Amino acid sequence: MKRFLTEIVESIYIAAEQLNTHKTRALLTMLGVIIGVLAITLMGTAMNGIDKGVNNSLDIIGTDVFYVTRYPWDAGEDEWKKMRNRPYIRDEEAEGLNEIIAETKGSTLFRGAATVFWYPRGEIKTTEHAVSNTYTLGTAENFQFVNSAAVEEGRFFTQVEAAAGRGVVVVGYDVAQALFPYESALGKTVQAKGRRLEVIGVFSRMGSFFGLMSSDTYAIVPLKWLRKHYNWNWHTEIRVKMRAEADKEEARYELIGAMRRLHGQVAEEEDNFSVNSTDSIEDDLGPVKTGLAVAGFGITGLALFVGAIGIMNISFVGVKERTREIGTRRAVGARRSSILLQFLIEAVSVCFVGGLIGLGIAYGFKFGLDRAFTNFPFVFSIGLVFTGVIASVTVGILSGIVPAFIASRLDPVAALRHE
Numbered sequence: 001m002k003r004f005l006t007e008i009v010e011s012i013y014i015a016a017e018q019l020n021t022h023k024t025r026a027l028l029t030m031l032g033v034i035i036g037v038l039a040i041t042l043m044g045t046a047m048n049g050i051d052k053g054v055n056n057s058l059d060i061i062g063t064d065v066f067y068v069t070r071y072p073w074d075a076g077e078d079e080w081k082k083m084r085n086r087p088y089i090r091d092e093e094a095e096g097l098n099e100i101i102a103e104t105k106g107s108t109l110f111r112g113a114a115t116v117f118w119y120p121r122g123e124i125k126t127t128e129h130a131v132s133n134t135y136t137l138g139t140a141e142n143f144q145f146v147n148s149a150a151v152e153e154g155r156f157f158t159q160v161e162a163a164a165g166r167g168v169v170v171v172g173y174d175v176a177q178a179l180f181p182y183e184s185a186l187g188k189t190v191q192a193k194g195r196r197l198e199v200i201g202v203f204s205r206m207g208s209f210f211g212l213m214s215s216d217t218y219a220i221v222p223l224k225w226l227r228k229h230y231n232w233n234w235h236t237e238i239r240v241k242m243r244a245e246a247d248k249e250e251a252r253y254e255l256i257g258a259m260r261r262l263h264g265q266v267a268e269e270e271d272n273f274s275v276n277s278t279d280s281i282e283d284d285l286g287p288v289k290t291g292l293a294v295a296g297f298g299i300t301g302l303a304l305f306v307g308a309i310g311i312m313n314i315s316f317v318g319v320k321e322r323t324r325e326i327g328t329r330r331a332v333g334a335r336r337s338s339i340l341l342q343f344l345i346e347a348v349s350v351c352f353v354g355g356l357i358g359l360g361i362a363y364g365f366k367f368g369l370d371r372a373f374t375n376f377p378f379v380f381s382i383g384l385v386f387t388g389v390i391a392s393v394t395v396g397i398l399s400g401i402v403p404a405f406i407a408s409r410l411d412p413v414a415a416l417r418h419e
Helices: 002-021 023-061 077-083 093-103 159-164 173-179 223-229 248-263 278-321 323-331 336-372 382-408 412-417
Strands: 065-069 114-125 130-139 151-154 168-171 189-192 195-203 218-222 235-241 274-276
Touching: 002 336, 023 278, 023 336, 023 382, 065 248, 093 114, 093 235, 093 248, 114 173, 114 223, 130 173, 130 223, 159 218, 159 223, 168 173, 168 189, 173 195, 189 218, 195 218, 218 223, 248 274, 278 323, 278 336, 278 382, 323 336, 336 382
Parallel strands: 130 218, 168 195
Antiparallel strands: 065 235, 065 274, 114 130, 114 189, 114 235, 151 195, 168 218, 189 195
């Protein structure tokens, strides 16, 4: 064992000496590995970022929240035609749902269902600033229980304010920053469709990804106030939150049963509403993520393969150039395993150093990409470092084993005669 360790140390020393002696050739040899490790690391960073971004976006929507709507989120044109006679979601259905939930022993749903009335993007303004991409939502005081964003400044409107349809509004972070960039929005007055609203709260910043909306672009007002000034039924929905300990499918079935009861549907009738959740989004994104991963890692695998071929060629050249040296070492008692270990470690060393350089370049790229694409969460993890190192060492072993074996099998006498 001691002799084996000594041979490893000696082989590492010889490999370092060879790298130092042939710097330019070593760097050119490493180039394929550098590119391969750089590619696989950047691809992994991007895939990790996609996963994190998707998870953040699903958190924005609410992984524990159901959305009762007239149509399913993923409805195609043919499905829409079949469902166009479905009734609109009524404002009072949320109250009916809360009553059913309260009556259900051991309900899996949280008693706090809220009707949300969406109005298309419109302008919210002050005397000095305006925001044109704001979604105005009318809802009840229960909305704060089913929305993932917390009120960071101020408060949400009360049941009294909601019932009276008061002119109050809770705005998203981006809306508040755009309208009041140098001061707090609390207590200020804004206008929507020529109507005055008092800002009583500001949501914490949520961010967005894949174009999914968040509370950052919301303006939340009491539903009764919105109904007075807006005539729109298309995007009315009910949001219902499941209890933390509940099974999601069980909660979904309970909600479907409660909605069928509200709509007075009998057993043989199809649902005339849809219950949506983040599951459908995850199902749609799954094949996309898999396709990107397969394509990306296929490209990086090809880059590493090309790098391995280059290293193998250079290793053969090294064996040819040092044939006389191999003969001398064998003549003075070096074992075949020592020769094999020496050339194998040289190949691995080249790949290992190339892998470290590739990781360093990838880490630098990551900071540049963070600044260029501020909304994309690039994630450079310790797992990618290990992956890059393992990939480079593996390439070194696979590309160096054949030349090293040939070197170890050379006849000492013939090697000494080599010119």
